[in-house]
Amino acid sequence: MGAITLSRRGFLKVAGLSAVGVGALGYTTFRSLDPVEAEELRSAPAELKYTADVMCPAECGIMVKVENGIASAVYGNPYVPYNAATICAKGASGLQMVYNPNRIKYPMIRVGERGEGKFKRVSWDEAIAYIADRLTAIKRDYGPESVIMDAGDVTDRDTYWRLAFAYGTPNATEHGSICDTPRRHGPKLMFGGKRVEPDIMRPLLLRQPDGTLKNDYSYRTKLIIYAGWNPFTATRINYESRGTVEAKLAGAKLVVIDPAFSNTAAKADKWIPIRPGTDPDLFAAILRYILENDDPDDPSRRYIDWSFQDASVGWTEFASAFRSWWRKTDPINGLSYFTPEWAAQRTGIAAEQIVELAHEYGITKPAALIWGMHGTGHHYNGYIPSIIGTALNVITGNFDAPGGVVDTEITKSDKGGKATGKDFLKREVTRTVDGKTVTGTQEELHMDRFGDWVAAWDDVVGDYPRRMLEGVTLRQGPFRGRTYPVKAYILRTGNSVITGSATWKWQEALTAKDDQGAYKVDLVAYIDTPFLESGMYADVILPEASYLERVSLSDVYPSHPMIWLRDAVIDKQFESRTPFEIMIALAKALVERGDPDIKPEDFWEKYAQEADFWTEALAGAPGRPNVGRPLPYPNLPEGFKLIGTPDSLEAGRVEIDPENKTIRGEPVTVEWLREHHGVAVWPMSYHRFPGGILKTSSKKIEFIWDWTETVEGEEKRFGQYASYNKLIEASGNVPPPIAALGWQKYPKTFYWFETKWNFHTNPEYASYRDRYPFQLTSGRIHHAMSGTQMVDWLGRFMVEDTWLPINDATTYDEINIGPDGPTPTGRKLTIAPNTWALGVIQMNAADARGLGFKTGDLIELETPLGYKARGKVNAVETIHPGVLRVAFGAGGRFSPGLGKNFYFKDVTPNHNELIDPEALSPVMGQPAFADMLVKVTRV
Amino acid sequence: MLVANNPDVLAGLDTDASRRKFLSRFASATFAGLVAPAVLLTEFERKGGPAPAAAAAPADIVPLPDLPDAIAGQDLILRMMVDLRRALEKPIEQRRWAMIIDLRKCTGCVGCTIACVTENKLPPGIAYRPVLTETSGTYPNVSRRFVPRPCMQCDQPPCVPVCPVNATWKRPDGIVAIDYDKCIGCRYCITACPYSARSFDSGYFYSDFEGGDPQPYETVAAHEYNTDRIRRRDAAPVGKARKCHFCIHRVERGELPACIVSCMGRAGYFGDANDSTSLVSELLGQPNVMRLKEELGTEPKVYYLV
Secondary structure, three states: OHHHHHHHHHHHHHOOOOOOHHHHOOOOOOOOOOHHHHHHHHOOOEEEEEEEOOOOOOOOEEEEEEEOOEEEEEEEOOOOOOOOOOOOHHHHOOHHHHOOOOEOOOOEEEOOOOOOOOEEEOOHHHHHHHHHHHHHHHHHHOOHHHEEEEOOOOOOOHHHHHHHHHHOOOOEEOHHHHOOHHHHHHHHHHHOOOOEEEOOOOOEEEEOOOOOEEEEOOOOOOEEEEEOOOHHHHOOOOHHHHHHHHHHHOOOEEEEEOOEOOHHHHOOOEEEOOOOOOHHHHHHHHHHHHHHHOOOOOHHHOOOOHHHHHHEEOHHHHHHHHHHHHHOEOOOOOOEOOOHHHHHHHHOOOHHHHHHHHHHHHHOOOEEEEEOHHHHHOOOOOHHHHHHHHHHHHHOOOEOOOOOEEEOOOOOOOOOHHHHOHHHHHOEEEEEEOOEEEEEEHHHHOOHHHHHOOOOOOOOHHHHHHHHHHOEEOOOOOOOOOEEOOOEEEEEOOOHHHHOOOHHHHHHHHHOEOOOOOEOOOEEEEEEOEOOHHHHHOOEEEEEOOOOOOOEEOOOOOOOOEEEEEOOOOOOOOOOEOHHHHHHHHHHHHHHOOOOOOOHHHOOOOOOOHHHHHHHHOOOOEEEEOOOEOOOOOOOOOOOEEEOOHHHHHHOOOEEEOOOOEEEOOOOOHHHHHOOOOEEEOOEOEOOOOOOOOOOOOOOEEOOOOEEEEEOOEEEEEOOOHHHHHHHHHHOOOOHHHHOOOOOOOOOOOOOOOOOOOOOOOHHHHHHOOOOOEEEEEEOOOOOOOOOOOOHHHHHOOEOOOEEEOOOOEEEEEEEEEOOEEEEEEEEEEEOOOOOEEEOEEEEHHHHHHHOOOOOOEEEEEOOOOOEEEEEEEEEOOEOOOEEEEEOOOOOOOOHHHHHHHHHOOOOOOHHHOOOOOOEOOOOOOEOOOOEEEEEEEO | OOOOOOHHHHOOOOOHHHHHHHHHHHHHHHHHHOOOEOOOOOOOOOOOOOOOOOOOOHHHOOOOOOOOOEOOOOOHHHHHHHHHHHHHOOOHHHOOEEEEEEOOOOOOOOHHHHHHHHHOOOOOOOOOOOEEEEEEEEOOEEEEEEEEOOOOOOOOOOOOOOOOOOOEEEOOOOOEEEOOOOOOOOOHHHHHOOOOOOEEOOOOOHHHOOOOOOOHHHHOOEOHHHOOEOOOOOOOOOOOEEOOOOOHHHHOOOOOOHHHHHOOOOOEEEEEOOOOOOHHHHHHOOOOEEOOOHHHOOOOOEEEEO
């Protein structure tokens, strides 16, 4: 650490400051280096250090150049096959995040009202005491379940979850349920998985016939269909950039189905514009076509590979439920459900084109049908295309086939293990319900799974505001009938005010007061590196060490098991602390206050240092079975679960446990990763099911989700919805979101319902067609994620048609995040016109002409619910008529921590000011971000 | 008011406005140029420039990544790094650095642009390698192409003869170099470049627009042309012409240019065109090789696959 201390001093000298002076105001005058200082800095050696990115959830393996203790450049790690030395613009620009002048530098406590952004700097002791005092009182007065730990958008959440679970709340979550849960639903129901991706991650480490392991760079895919998925701009699955274009050069055809001409569409052989929210209709038409026209005896119509039935259960029931709709007539167009003509009416795609697409997908093998966040994840009924898409990939023989699709959730390395603290959830707790004492487990106090959202595998962040305002009512399990309030909201690396459903609803919930004038939610804590909008509503703010300053693990979606280390490659900046340190500090403070549930032996006595915690989290890696072809480890028993380092498994330095079918090599540790370029890679194989990777109750692909079988003389319930239906049967309480669909329970197999705020598909909204003629959809910009927009480098370049340097000349009084929060610096700055990218409203050029708008005009969008947002028009040919696209999180940014974007908050639209906070998709509670209608007027 | 953003500073920036301007001046020629076939080049070197920097000593060559063997062929990055090593063993005048960009694989992510900015510690307003975007057509028949535009390292560079002080010249290995200490900042070269690949360093720092404090990465030396320069307001390269140099400081250590190694679409290739066994030589033999503004006779060393 000596070198780093030196370098810091060097840096401070450059800045013209003394170490004491840094804190004083935080703002200093720049001066140039003198030659001696320059020489001192220059002579320092540069090092390349391996770590994991987290500028976005792709979390690529990176190498950071560190000179004199300063991170000076970011490169892709060539040893990580997921990104194979590549890095996107956002990853490369991480330096401006880590060293951002608007970073939170010190702990702070609120001095104004929530939302005013007035804070004062405090010591860590004061800040920790502030939180611990309130958590202690809340546990005493209401119970620990009144605390929500929202570990936000960044995946190394394990320390925070451990603390929360040990404290006694089951309500610890992350951002999954405001991400794309409907999109993950089909794979979850049918595979126990989550993310279906095309088999285009290269290189793939494959066992060779001669026993060696070699990298395969060849592509087998013949057709890729991306529906509502834009990997070139989202860059979320890193390898889908190079993989898609390389597969295409190797002969694959690329079809992109999207209302907007995305960058991915720009590379496609065919762009099929579709109306937002009609992917279920297109997918259903494809499945019907394939079922009606499949002919095993005709090579030109042999769509279905019936061998899938050997490894699956319930196809007959699924197909029958699907077919039952064919006999019905759609009230909106008078046509039979799922025919090409019916789908054409809804999607806006010609019936002939739908037939062509269905045939092409059915006949081309291997092929990959992929549905995305915006196409499915952000719609009220997004489960349906996810379920149909999953079924299509299975019946056409493409699931886990070479060149087909891989469910990366069940093939990636296991991580977390006991470190995450889920064992605490099994603790027995006692509560009073209707005057009676009831005993159950901590888990059974969960506000979603035992409340309104029984099948929500990821907690329902989008519904937190309502519970903050109205309180929680448990409807299932032993504690049903119990109510409790939400008294604390601890938000770590998330920005729910902007991203977690309607912004105004979050503002209302976080500022609501009770009869005594106290805030309903007693404690709002914000833990992060950047200062985002949600921080404006916090009572206490803790500066978290950035991703270059802490240890943890990547959480990614590759085609086969691999994991890499996030390592502290530079010293912690200012007074920030790592999540591990924050966990220990809070645990100690709670114990000091007499907390009965937190034990020293579960925290500081157990983990001497940060690396120990993450080594425990690695204990189960890779945790996947030795299955598939080619067999990953032919030297080891087939079907057994693999645990241990790649080198120990390869060399056979293992213990084999035949009873538990486990192979245990030498454990993967933080130290082992540091000695191996930061990464562990285990081999790829195909055809890894059944009995292998599937996480379903029957270990088969399940087309049915609640059924009973007699096993060894006992009746046993199977299927992914079974346990939830058992709860509902026991309580007699139907969860309100599914009751609204007319369901009594979660369905046994295929289901169908319409999306919200869409007059093309749902007759309920037909009357809005004339007054609110535009569908509003969201888009992703890799530059403009909620938490990275302060990065200057990313603000200078256009992205697609939603992020455009079309600012007016703007002069503003600079506000920076100082020691006491947002503080005017006294500088007046000017941004020259057309030099800074703004989130804009993408509109079809013909629509714009019809309304008399041209690019750059300021317009207002208004929803039928009366909500409004303003932004500049970008009139282009690259979007479906009748559709407006606004980038998610790219406007109306009212935190000064957002840098230049803050000064354009009044001319950039916040998409989430417009959404319907009641439109939470009924099974998982995901906000229907992309279901809204608007009218437009000139400002 | 300390320093304001001034339009001059940002004129070279790859904003949409400047892009439009650039395209209106050059677009037709730019994209027309794409259809002219490439020809093999004759060597052109401007005599009288400073002596070339010596090749890095073998001890300075970075180790090759120790990747698993490929089933067939070789990892592209590894292969290009091996190519570099072969080239670096030759005398500098026998090397001919060339870059190839496969436009079919460019996904328009601008990762290369930012990787270059961080590698070379470029100030606000300067991007050595923007990605030009051209969208055409009418809904639903639209097309868009992305064209990364580094310095072309022309064999007949129009920027070189206009320099009144011989501060820019063509090195024996083909790189068009700038001697920041000699450059007087007259900007003739900037005007002369038909590709708009040169920019003027007006001396701004990110801290001028944000926070006021120097950002730490701005205080670290850039290694352009194998020198270690910490950028200061009162010293070169401030006030000088700047442009892409194929990351020659990396190349001479056996590393690929930052844009090539970072590329999300694996669309970039780099190597010695004088080595018939190199990957770039192999690719240059394909029929779909194009260069920008071929008709000007500048003989660029940046090739595009279309």
